[in-house]
Amino acid sequence: ESVARQQNVPRLPPDTNRVEFDQAIDELKQILGEEHVAVNDKPLVDGWYMEHPNTHDAFHIALQEDLVSSAVVYPGTVGEVQDIVRWANKHKIPIYPISMGRNIGYGGTAPRVSGSVVIDLGKRMNRILNIDAENASCLLEPGVSYFALYEEVQRRKLPLWIDTPDVGGGSVLGNAIDRGVGYTPYGDHFANHCGLEIVLPNGELLRTGMGALPGKDGGDNPTWQSFQPAYGPYSDGIFSQSNFGIVVRMGMWLMPETGHQSYLITFPRDEDFPDIVEIIRPLAQQRILGNIPQLRHVIQELATTARPKSDFYDGIGPIPRDIIREHASSLPVGDVSWVFYGTQYGDAASIATQLDSIRAAFSKIAGAKMLLPGDLPPSHYLQSRVSVCSGVPVLKELDWLNWVPNAAHLFFSPIVPTRGKDAQVVHEIVVRLHAKYGIDLFPTLCVAGREMHYIVNIVYDRSSLDEKRRAAVLMREMIAETAAEGYGEYRTHILFADMVAGTYNWGNNALMRFNETIKDALDPNGILAPGRNGIWPKRFRGKGWEI
Amino acid sequence: ESVARQQNVPRLPPDTNRVEFDQAIDELKQILGEEHVAVNDKPLVDGWYMEHPNTHDAFHIALQEDLVSSAVVYPGTVGEVQDIVRWANKHKIPIYPISMGRNIGYGGTAPRVSGSVVIDLGKRMNRILNIDAENASCLLEPGVSYFALYEEVQRRKLPLWIDTPDVGGGSVLGNAIDRGVGYTPYGDHFANHCGLEIVLPNGELLRTGMGALPGKDGGDNPTWQSFQPAYGPYSDGIFSQSNFGIVVRMGMWLMPETGHQSYLITFPRDEDFPDIVEIIRPLAQQRILGNIPQLRHVIQELATTARPKSDFYDGIGPIPRDIIREHASSLPVGDVSWVFYGTQYGDAASIATQLDSIRAAFSKIAGAKMLLPGDLPPSHYLQSRVSVCSGVPVLKELDWLNWVPNAAHLFFSPIVPTRGKDAQVVHEIVVRLHAKYGIDLFPTLCVAGREMHYIVNIVYDRSSLDEKRRAAVLMREMIAETAAEGYGEYRTHILFADMVAGTYNWGNNALMRFNETIKDALDPNGILAPGRNGIWPKRFRGKGWEI
Numbered sequence A, B: 001e002s003v004a005r006q007q008n009v010p011r012l013p014p015d016t017n018r019v020e021f022d023q024a025i026d027e028l029k030q031i032l033g034e035e036h037v038a039v040n041d042k043p044l045v046d047g048w049y050m051e052h053p054n055t056h057d058a059f060h061i062a063l064q065e066d067l068v069s070s071a072v073v074y075p076g077t078v079g080e081v082q083d084i085v086r087w088a089n090k091h092k093i094p095i096y097p098i099s100m101g102r103n104i105g106y107g108g109t110a111p112r113v114s115g116s117v118v119i120d121l122g123k124r125m126n127r128i129l130n131i132d133a134e135n136a137s138c139l140l141e142p143g144v145s146y147f148a149l150y151e152e153v154q155r156r157k158l159p160l161w162i163d164t165p166d167v168g169g170g171s172v173l174g175n176a177i178d179r180g181v182g183y184t185p186y187g188d189h190f191a192n193h194c195g196l197e198i199v200l201p202n203g204e205l206l207r208t209g210m211g212a213l214p215g216k217d218g219g220d221n222p223t224w225q226s227f228q229p230a231y232g233p234y235s236d237g238i239f240s241q242s243n244f245g246i247v248v249r250m251g252m253w254l255m256p257e258t259g260h261q262s263y264l265i266t267f268p269r270d271e272d273f274p275d276i277v278e279i280i281r282p283l284a285q286q287r288i289l290g291n292i293p294q295l296r297h298v299i300q301e302l303a304t305t306a307r308p309k310s311d312f313y314d315g316i317g318p319i320p321r322d323i324i325r326e327h328a329s330s331l332p333v334g335d336v337s338w339v340f341y342g343t344q345y346g347d348a349a350s351i352a353t354q355l356d357s358i359r360a361a362f363s364k365i366a367g368a369k370m371l372l373p374g375d376l377p378p379s380h381y382l383q384s385r386v387s388v389c390s391g392v393p394v395l396k397e398l399d400w401l402n403w404v405p406n407a408a409h410l411f412f413s414p415i416v417p418t419r420g421k422d423a424q425v426v427h428e429i430v431v432r433l434h435a436k437y438g439i440d441l442f443p444t445l446c447v448a449g450r451e452m453h454y455i456v457n458i459v460y461d462r463s464s465l466d467e468k469r470r471a472a473v474l475m476r477e478m479i480a481e482t483a484a485e486g487y488g489e490y491r492t493h494i495l496f497a498d499m500v501a502g503t504y505n506w507g508n509n510a511l512m513r514f515n516e517t518i519k520d521a522l523d524p525n526g527i528l529a530p531g532r533n534g535i536w537p538k539r540f541r542g543k544g545w546e547i
């Protein structure tokens, strides 16, 4: 996977030359120590999830060396992060903070502006600063992964759960800042954070929420992890999915452990889709569905076996529906179409009642069938949902990356109302465009209540320029077509950030002009993550950076 | 109650003279129509809750005519709000938007800077723009009260609840913007809003959330009321408790109706307080407590009878504990100390199980006793909680304003962790300072989970300058003493805004400097609600306005 680089190395930051860059880097090494600054001039290695590079986007959709940093820097303290920010302002060099950089499918560790200096916060700033068992909360640095937090909670034998995404190697802080999702009742990660500490683009340090009120005798505020908004404007939201600050500490709520029961429900026909959604809506709205359940297609029953597509089909193009059917028949769930993965919480009696209501509700669809973990073999995907949905991080979800050789993937993530006819509109666009570009469709609908994150995993062979091109065009067409119907993405890969931001253009781009006003006020030199989420500071705006 | 004014009328905006003011007002009348602009030059009338003035703070804690507007303007459309904002920028006249102005106890309709022009949004902009029964949500203008929304939901026979504060006459939008609270599972009003439309201080119009993505064929976005944050920085929070924009439309989630059972639990001894809080914590954290319950003191059993204090006690100073005891003995709950008001939700079987767990948990406190509505007479306060906690707005809570003649009140509202020892620290400060200033203590702790809003209602006779002075000094001392222990207010009367904002001073006032940066970027002329929540625009900053 290590490929010789074609372009000049290192890739310089914009508006600088080699001499200036080298001088600036020398200065940075003086501040942080030689060993904590690495110029990005070696061959690029894609690695894998647990050993991912911080030099480029390991799941490249452009050329491997298109989105690269000039250097990576490893601060060890909040003060050093402030030093780096002041250094960047002095030299007008863009910096790009990541917590752990496992933002795979959305850009990984790559900066939006090539040649930026990536600040890898997580490598050295990885302390669990506090776990408050009484308050069921914690205070974390950027480098704390779900696995690390989970292990510490276990070590201390606390009756607390952590909410984890499908894969547990990411940063609890980084994922929340990017407004990621998990699958327990605490699945909306940003909604369950409480209190931030932020280095602003001018190098100043800010605490939000109750943290802005000093604790007794100079300690932390005793309610910093208890109450989110505090007094005055509640600013935390503008530090999510943005380039307005570097979050160096975050409080998170932990869930008190409780009884749980995972299950799946299968539906026989592809056309059941809108009806399934109609049944989900009231259940979700009434909070009968305890967690954030997922609705998946039977193709994922094949993919989550971790077997390659070639095991099932050796033709070209997407695997045909009848071939899926044929193989599904011999898999545990059988020849079905949609599969709903849910979990209920509480004591045994209450769970039994809940399962009864849910079974009854879905039984309106002919052939719907509920299965419990005991009905399925130990290797079945549902067993890993039992973990995820009870706060135990896993890696199982990576299995479907075996589908094609050199697999990389891209997420397409529109928000659709939990309403059959709307979901159907989006689904039809997605189905049609996948067929058009000859790509297998892996849909996962994460049900949050009044809406669903309709997550499409576009899996492609990153050694094939043709597959990359088709994946990227598919992405652009899906963004455009769904936007024309009024549906927008909640998150996207950095390469599509401008386009997605551009769909949020009501009132002559009022939102973007508002974001730009704030960006320019906070970051006059435009050094912090220019272009992230489509927000370009004055220095870059309208100068050809947007794509 | 109508008193002749001593000071010049109208009170002019800062930095202007009568001629300039009259010219500006003439211009405003031309834009909006003569009848929609009223100069504030008549005697001030305090009125009562349902007929409150928009000329001044009806619950004045300063002199009645200290906090007054120069004029009140009534826009009828979003375009007119924009016109008013442009007018204000042209004349540099501060404007102060209110939705309905029932923010009683926090400043009512009074602007922070006297002589500002109050924009009374609610009078004419009071349409329910949409109720989406499937999505369980609505889209509202500022003038929609809880009563009005409730009636429309009933008229349409929808199986939906609205969450209401203790009193139902306020604006659903205004209360949410000020981050008010109610008592069903949807009690955190700002957390249950979804989508804003905002006139910015430069007159531009912004839609946040999914509303920023145009719907099909120019309609509203189909997910505007389904998903809060959308893509990019989530900005809604900075428009709550702030002076960064005028909210002209807000989406709110409505709760699907369900079974409910209200109850109260009495505790015999004042000293039970920290133990009660310790029992509440796990119940709240595990979400066994279905709603936002309240913990009150038995003195409120006297006050909520709507009888005046003089019926119970004719001495001077606070009503002594033994006199409370004596009267409580003949009231339905008897000679108790603390009273916990809760409500559980779901079907009958599930409620029964919940009540069992709650009864068992509190039974650790000797003498704790659970009473249901059927155990109490129809006039008892619990009966009105049944309404409030099942989405029916009421006025009952006003009853305790009969406690003293000419009653006004002031809220002291610190956030305390749901932890006995912390709550006790705050409680002791509050008790001691109430005794010091000879004022009856009415505490209401609203339990939100990891924290409680410890709301103290300071009731005073607004015709007594001495009572006002004592109430104000009490307030300042409580703010200072609790801040020294690390506890801060979530909301406060406009007169104490600077002081409360000043307690959030971590890192050399980093938060305030941050807020000021944003304020100056969005409102360079400093026209929008200067001083609200302690945020002063450049034009006013450090020029003696802070108090």
Ligand SMILES: Cc1cc2nc3c(=O)[nH]c(=O)nc-3n(C[C@H](O)[C@H](O)[C@H](O)COP(=O)(O)OP(=O)(O)OC[C@H]3O[C@@H](n4cnc5c(N)ncnc54)[C@H](O)[C@@H]3O)c2cc1C
Pocket (backbone or CB within 6 Å): A097, A098, A099, A100, A101, A102, A103, A104, A105, A107, A108, A109, A121, A142, A165, A166, A167, A169, A170, A171, A172, A173, A174, A175, A177, A178, A179, A180, A181, A182, A245, A246, A247, A248, A397, A398, A532
């Ligand atoms: C198989 C698979 C399944 C996945 N399932 C899920 C899922 O269920 N839910 C989900 O949410 N995601 C999922 N993802 C996507 C992704 O892996 C996770 O979201 C992951 O947690 C993000 O990486 P990270 O936590 O290391 O964050 P990072 O990569 O460190 O951060 C994400 C982005 O946020 C910004 N950022 C990070 N830290 C800071 C900071 N301190 N200050 C300012 N900005 C910062 C940066 O722009 C960065 O690129 C999945 C990915 C794969 C491969």
Ligand SMILES: Cc1cc2nc3c(=O)[nH]c(=O)nc-3n(C[C@H](O)[C@H](O)[C@H](O)COP(=O)(O)OP(=O)(O)OC[C@H]3O[C@@H](n4cnc5c(N)ncnc54)[C@H](O)[C@@H]3O)c2cc1C
Pocket (backbone or CB within 6 Å): B097, B098, B099, B100, B101, B102, B103, B104, B105, B107, B108, B109, B121, B142, B165, B166, B167, B169, B170, B171, B172, B173, B174, B175, B177, B178, B179, B180, B181, B182, B245, B246, B247, B248, B397, B398, B532
């Ligand atoms: C007996 C009693 C009990 C109470 N109980 C509760 C309770 O349980 N919960 C609770 O939350 N409150 C309570 N209150 C306080 C208050 O009455 C309510 O919060 C009430 O809803 C606020 O008034 P309003 O809704 O009319 O808002 P407004 O007065 O219209 O708005 C409040 C403030 O928000 C700002 N604002 C309003 N609209 C806009 C806008 N469109 N754009 C920008 N800024 C705006 C203004 O600064 C305004 O002063 C109680 C009051 C009393 C007297």
